[in-house]
Amino acid sequence: MLADAWLVAAKDLKVEWRARIIINQVAPFTLLIVVLFGLALDADPETLRNTAPGLFWVAVLLITLLAVQRGAAIETSDGAQERILLSDLDPAAVFLGKALALLVQLLALEVLLGVAIVVLFDVSVGDPLLMVVSALAASVGIAAAGTIYGVLAVGLGVRETLLPILLLPVLAPVLISATRTFGDAFDRVDADGWAWLGMLAMFGVIYMVSGLLAYGVLLEET
Amino acid sequence: MSSVGAASPQTAQAADYSVSSRGTRLLGVFILVSVPVLLLFAFVFTEADDTMEDAVRLLYIHVPVAVLTYVAFSLTAVGSVAYLWKRSRWWDTVAHAAAEVGVVFCGLTLVTGSIWGRPTWNTWWEWGDVRLVTTLVLFLVFVGYLAFRSVPAEPETRAKRAAVIGIIGAINIPIVNRSVEWWENNTLHQQSSLTDGQLEDLTLFTWFLGTVVLGAIFVWLLITRFRLAWLEEEIDRHGLVTALEERRAESHVGVEAAVGGSVVGGFQDNPGGPQ
Amino acid sequence: MNPANHPAIQLVDAVSLLGRFPALAGLSLTVQPGEVVLIQGPNGAGKTTALRLCAGLLRLESGHGLVLGHNLANDRRSVRRRVGLLGHATGLYEDLTVAENVEFWAKASHADVKTVPSALSHLGLPARLHDLQVRRLSAGQRRRTALATLLVRRPELWLLDEPHAALDQEGRDIVDQLVADAADAGATVLLASHELERVAGISRRVVTIAGGRLVGDTGADTAKPTGQRDQDQARNAR
Numbered sequence: 001m002l003a004d005a006w007l008v009a010a011k012d013l014k015v016e017w018r019a020r021i022i023i024n025q026v027a028p029f030t031l032l033i034v035v036l037f038g039l040a041l042d043a044d045p046e047t048l049r050n051t052a053p054g055l056f057w058v059a060v061l062l063i064t065l066l067a068v069q070r071g072a073a074i075e076t077s078d079g080a081q082e083r084i085l086l087s088d089l090d091p092a093a094v095f096l097g098k099a100l101a102l103l104v105q106l107l108a109l110e111v112l113l114g115v116a117i118v119v120l121f122d123v124s125v126g127d128p129l130l131m132v133v134s135a136l137a138a139s140v141g142i143a144a145a146g147t148i149y150g151v152l153a154v155g156l157g158v159r160e161t162l163l164p165i166l167l168l169p170v171l172a173p174v175l176i177s178a179t180r181t182f183g184d185a186f187d188r189v190d191a192d193g194w195a196w197l198g199m200l201a202m203f204g205v206i207y208m209v210s211g212l213l214a215y216g217v218l219l220e221e222t
Numbered sequence: 223m224s225s226v227g228a229a230s231p232q233t234a235q236a237a238d239y240s241v242s243s244r245g246t247r248l249l250g251v252f253i254l255v256s257v258p259v260l261l262l263f264a265f266v267f268t269e270a271d272d273t274m275e276d277a278v279r280l281l282y283i284h285v286p287v288a289v290l291t292y293v294a295f296s297l298t299a300v301g302s303v304a305y306l307w308k309r310s311r312w313w314d315t316v317a318h319a320a321a322e323v324g325v326v327f328c329g330l331t332l333v334t335g336s337i338w339g340r341p342t343w344n345t346w347w348e349w350g351d352v353r354l355v356t357t358l359v360l361f362l363v364f365v366g367y368l369a370f371r372s373v374p375a376e377p378e379t380r381a382k383r384a385a386v387i388g389i390i391g392a393i394n395i396p397i398v399n400r401s402v403e404w405w406e407n408n409t410l411h412q413q414s415s416l417t418d419g420q421l422e423d424l425t426l427f428t429w430f431l432g433t434v435v436l437g438a439i440f441v442w443l444l445i446t447r448f449r450l451a452w453l454e455e456e457i458d459r460h461g462l463v464t465a466l467e468e469r470r471a472e473s474h475v476g477v478e479a480a481v482g483g484s485v486v487g488g489f490q491d492n493p494g495g496p497q
Numbered sequence: 498m499n500p501a502n503h504p505a506i507q508l509v510d511a512v513s514l515l516g517r518f519p520a521l522a523g524l525s526l527t528v529q530p531g532e533v534v535l536i537q538g539p540n541g542a543g544k545t546t547a548l549r550l551c552a553g554l555l556r557l558e559s560g561h562g563l564v565l566g567h568n569l570a571n572d573r574r575s576v577r578r579r580v581g582l583l584g585h586a587t588g589l590y591e592d593l594t595v596a597e598n599v600e601f602w603a604k605a606s607h608a609d610v611k612t613v614p615s616a617l618s619h620l621g622l623p624a625r626l627h628d629l630q631v632r633r634l635s636a637g638q639r640r641r642t643a644l645a646t647l648l649v650r651r652p653e654l655w656l657l658d659e660p661h662a663a664l665d666q667e668g669r670d671i672v673d674q675l676v677a678d679a680a681d682a683g684a685t686v687l688l689a690s691h692e693l694e695r696v697a698g699i700s701r702r703v704v705t706i707a708g709g710r711l712v713g714d715t716g717a718d719t720a721k722p723t724g725q726r727d728q729d730q731a732r733n734a735r
Binding site (some may be wrong): 036101102148152155156158159164165168169170172173176177180195199202203207210214217218220 | 304316359360363365366369370374375379382383385386388389390391393396397398400401402404
């Protein structure tokens, strides 16, 4: 099963490496979000520093929508999803593979976003380890939830509009928790970031398990 | 597996196409009578609260509605799990009806809570309150659930995927609640007003009455919505019987065309193909 | 699964819906192992739906269906793993090369990756095309690639929807040979096609469907498929 998961993940990443949709389109969009926030918040350094954790994670949620759409489009552009149903791949392995590919892409974009925020918003990172570990934990949950919801609207012709309203509300706990851990890591709020990390980990585990169990049900169109 | 044959002509009788029954009509009469009584109790017979003043009267509705919201969404979760287990249309319809009533009650909870908060907390919205924020997120999750259900799709596909959304939405309730709780680490909400023993008998009775009346409204809405959804599907299934007949008629035309036409003729000349 | 015990396909009064449209309105069809059967009929007759139902992709609304011994009502997953369906979509990844696509689907079917080059050459795809991205292929080359992904899998039941579409003369000959080879190897082939003269050369049995039902079945009795003896045994068993 892990070999199958890796097969799917490697395929998704190879497709992305060839098509460069994330690199050429989503990555510049990531920077654009940071710039727009900067312009909207009056370029006041203290405001920017205080809101940086929240801005970071709101930006991550927005780029997650794009990355999830893209991941679903790879499978549906020429009926590959149906071929997956007709293959020997376990749906759980497909879920794991697609979530892994999404996770890798999200982490790459988060590195870019993190650098942009630190540089443009003049944020000082007091606890880099907490920042990295919590970003990893949050991204696991986001990738798992995104993969589940990415397949939900397949075949209905309304994926673009349906995905945000389904996915973003359930990611609210991640937004809250990850903003707290980053606030602590940036020395901006008086919160115990490591305790919040537990929340992120729990969320990640719940959505991973949900995806492993539910993906088979979701993959079948009829 | 569902059977097309089950949608027999007998189901077309007028009596079966009604969303009401003797039970729901009686319940409806009870609601019509009891709502004015509740209003009398809430606005005339009971006194204003010492601290909350007249705003306390809103709680006779707000608290039962909030509780019933959670009942509704729990019912959606139960229906969703049961659907995935049994694959029966009945449970899918339960989940759908409960979610729809739940969203209405959830909206009412938010509106009444907000109106109550204005004089009490001096603000329409208080981000620091766990239950308020949790309820709002919950509202959005199930608005998404209903949005998904409204998309035209193959009924089985929709039922399966909606069940997953419903279950995940319900799993999310405690997570959202816990995260918001940690988030502000405080709540402005009244902690268990009912149990602190300071309530007068009349207030307590009004509260009880509010719960009963709103519970009745909830049950009435749930049953009616369920029947409506069920009948909508019956119409679809009845349409399917007609569609099947039309489709089968097509095949008779097809025979004539095939026999008379040249399409099959080529094979009839050479039935076995090249030997 | 002993083929002597089961017809390859056995549909009894099968109803299958596309949305709310009954594309199959009571189709009954039995195909024995080793048979090559052509489904023909006018546009909208239900040919594609019949193939997709047999592939385990569609739900059986009512009626009964057994494919390779698996019940379509409750075990479509087992069916899906043993059939090879060539549909209108090719199921290929545009950004991957021809070889990468075939290798991916070979691995996804837990088939031997070493058979990929021979499958590609069998479909007449020269080595210069193997490292070309699928998006740069012509429609015919895509279809050949899609057939190669099926060939590596060696399905027990081939379900080919308009397999000659978009192919040139050489490609059509290759498809015919592929079907003949599959039948020789004991596999069952069900194909939907408008190329009647061409298919007549490889299929002895022609079934006609219209309005989602069977309206004609010719050549079944004169056919001597490789599984004939199995058929007789199966009949005696019943």
